[in-house]
Each structure stands twice: as C-alpha cells, then as structure tokens.
Amino acid sequence: MPPATQQAQARVELFVPGEPATFATKGEKAWKEAVTAAASLCVPSLEAVDGVSLEFSLSFHSRNGQPFDLDNLCDPVFVSLKNEGWFGGRNANVRWWRATKAEGPVSGVKIVGQAGPPNPDQRFSLLQAVYQGDLPHHGRHEGFAAWAREIAKGVKGPLPDRLGIGVRFRNPDLTIAEIASGRVKNIIDCLYLIIGGEASAPHDWTVNELWVERASANLDDRAEVA
Numbered sequence: 001m002p003p004a005t006q007q008a009q010a011r012v013e014l015f016v017p018g019e020p021a022t023f024a025t026k027g028e029k030a031w032k033e034a035v036t037a038a039a040s041l042c043v044p045s046l047e048a049v050d051g052v053s054l055e056f057s058l059s060f061h062s063r064n065g066q067p068f069d070l071d072n073l074c075d076p077v078f079v080s081l082k083n084e085g086w087f088g089g090r091n092a093n094v095r096w097w098r099a100t101k102a103e104g105p106v107s108g109v110k111i112v113g114q115a116g117p118p119n120p121d122q123r124f125s126l127l128q129a130v131y132q133g134d135l136p137h138h139g140r141h142e143g144f145a146a147w148a149r150e151i152a153k154g155v156k157g158p159l160p161d162r163l164g165i166g167v168r169f170r171n172p173d174l175t176i177a178e179i180a181s182g183r184v185k186n187i188i189d190c191l192y193l194i195i196g197g198e199a200s201a202p203h204d205w206t207v208n209e210l211w212v213e214r215a216s217a218n219l220d221d222r223a224e225v226a
Contacts, residue, residue: 023070057104067205139189
C-alpha cells in the first residue's frame, strides 16, 4: 500500500520503459507486468486522478507487419492501472483519457494522471458532428455507419497522414476505459467510411491521437465526434 502522501498528490507522472504491446498479442503479459510494477509505486486517490494521458513511444510503426492501433495499445495499460487501484480500482470511474503514439528513440509509455483533462488543442478541425442514434455495439453497426457515410460527404480533400479523433459521450454513467469490449473501439471501428478501410477492418492505425471524455451530467446517450 503506497504511503498516504502518495495517495493525496494531485498529479501523477511516470514513465514505463519497454516495448508497448496491444491486447491479445504475444508481448501483452510482459508489458502488463512492467506497467503494473511502475503503477504500484504510486496509487493516486480517485479525487486526485479521474483520468490519464498515455503517450506511447514506439521503436517501430508496426510489429510483424501489423501497424499498432492506438486504442488497442491503451487496453493493457488501463487493465494494469485498474488492478493496482488507480481510479478506485474501477475503470468505470475513468472520466476522461487522452492517448498518442509516435516513434521514438526510447520505447515505453508516459502516464500522466490528474483530475480533469488538460485543455485539448485545436487539431480536431476536419469535422465536428453529433451522433444521436443508439451507440454501436460492434464495428458493423448500420445506423452509425449510415451517419458516418453522410458525415464523410463533408470532408474536403484527402485525409492527413496523421489523424486525431475526439469523442465526448453525453452519458456520465458510460464506461469509457474498457477498450476491448467498450463503446470507444466500436465507434472507431465504425468510422471506416471516414478514415478508410471497410466494415470490421478500419484503417484505425492511421489514428495517432485520441481524446475520450464523458459528460459530468446526464444529458443522453449521444456521442459527439470530432
């Protein structure tokens, strides 16, 4: 159990060296162990930290010919943080998170936890829209795909090589840090009509930055996508 002084601090920053791994891959177990060891040294209170920024530094853009998907990189980290008592031991308590990926000389992940998200930059300007239907439960959700198809018509010119996606859920009770089985991944998968690819096989490896947040008051189940 960390000392009380560590529990009370308002901001936590740590770097976990190693080769980041996505969930359900060969390197996931060793990577989780590395994150767990680092996270156990300082477990912040839920009042102090209700979300995290995850900055992944990768030795290579892909592994075994498969580019890294940013959302899949996040999943083992969230599992390890939760298991060590971050967010009160429940990913349902995560109110926001931000993630980036880039190639760098030292591989690993920088984890910054704090109460309330940092101010986002203005790079998410290609489109901004509100989806008002039922949230997708899989990557072939017809309603969301139809919405994305209409939104895609407003995108002018080719997409940039590096994409950023921001999603703000209007339901404060929605769990946003269960990546492998949660709504965030479903939404990203359903954006194939905008970011490229096809149903259940989006070009989500082109996404280099993700912002995810949920509302503090119960408005409805809609999602704002930028």
